[in-house]
Amino acid sequence: MILILLGPPGAGKGTQAQRIVEKRGIPQLSTGDMLRAAIAAGSELGMRVKAIMDRGDLVSDAVIEEIIAARIMAPDCARGFILDGAVRTAPQAEMIDRILSAQGRALDVVIELVVKEKELLKRLKNRIKEAEKAGQPVRPDDNEETFKKRQKVYREQTAPLIPYYKAQGKLREIDGMKPVEKVAAEIDKILDGVLAASRGKTAKKG
Numbered sequence: 001m002i003l004i005l006l007g008p009p010g011a012g013k014g015t016q017a018q019r020i021v022e023k024r025g026i027p028q029l030s031t032g033d034m035l036r037a038a039i040a041a042g043s044e045l046g047m048r049v050k051a052i053m054d055r056g057d058l059v060s061d062a063v064i065e066e067i068i069a070a071r072i073m074a075p076d077c078a079r080g081f082i083l084d085g086a087v088r089t090a091p092q093a094e095m096i097d098r099i100l101s102a103q104g105r106a107l108d109v110v111i112e113l114v115v116k117e118k119e120l121l122k123r124l125k126n127r128i129k130e131a132e133k134a135g136q137p138v139r140p141d142d143n144e145e146t147f148k149k150r151q152k153v154y155r156e157q158t159a160p161l162i163p164y165y166k167a168q169g170k171l172r173e174i175d176g177m178k179p180v181e182k183v184a185a186e187i188d189k190i191l192d193g194v195l196a197a198s199r200g201k202t203a204k205k206g
């Protein structure tokens with residue numbers, strides 16, 4: 001099962017990805033987490049991307065290819081994986097299609113979490129409060145001004161992928177305004193459907 005979680009900052013991609021990991025045992029590939037780890041490690045890559053992320057812009061497509069291409073080839077991705085916020089521009093979508101097709105694989109489904117902008121801001125404020133309460137550092141890009149910039153970047157550069165995946169017949173929309181459990185249940189239903197359809201195809205071939 002290879003799936004993309006698509007949605008604006010704060011839509012719940014990371015939250016839902018973790019649930020899928022637990023339930024389905026496939027890894028979560030979050031480019032945001034990978035880049036933050038590179039920054040925390042003080043690596044050359046981290047130094048290259050820090051200022052870009054801090055101001056809420058997207059890092060270059062070349063950087064994403066550098067970190068995601070090798071990751072997809074890793075043995076733990078053989079049974080599938082979740083691309084969490086890892087596909088944000090048209091060149092990135094094409095790059096993923098290209099890598100998968102070279103491996104004789106294909107994307108199964110793209111799940112779009114639809115959440116209103118006002119709710120996203122509320123969630124951001126909650127996340128900041130929770131981090132502060134737990135004595136954890138707040139993400140440098142988690143402040144109101146940068147968050148608004150991240151929403152704008154999403155609208156301009158990532159939302160255009162919606163028709164791209166719709167045209168491939170792979171897009172499934174979910175109401176991400178619902179509570180976490182309900183959203184998770186909807187995702188589960190979709191993933192079960194995808195698995196059943198692919199088993200049906202294999203049975204027909206055999």
Ligand code: AP5
Pocket residue numbers: 007008009010011012013014015016030031032033035052053054056057058059060064084085086087088092123124126127141150176177178179180183
């Ligand atoms: P990234 O780390 O991917 O951040 P993001 O897409 O902005 O998403 P968030 O992590 O803010 O939100 P989320 O949708 O995962 O929601 P979450 O589950 O945390 O990217 C950061 C930066 O890295 C980018 O700006 C860019 O610079 C760079 N980058 C990364 N990938 C890139 C790429 N491919 N190309 C170029 N640049 C890239 O939930 C949010 C909050 O809401 C949490 O507190 C959660 O508990 C709560 N919540 C979740 N679901 C619900 C619900 N249903 N109801 C109520 N609350 C909920």
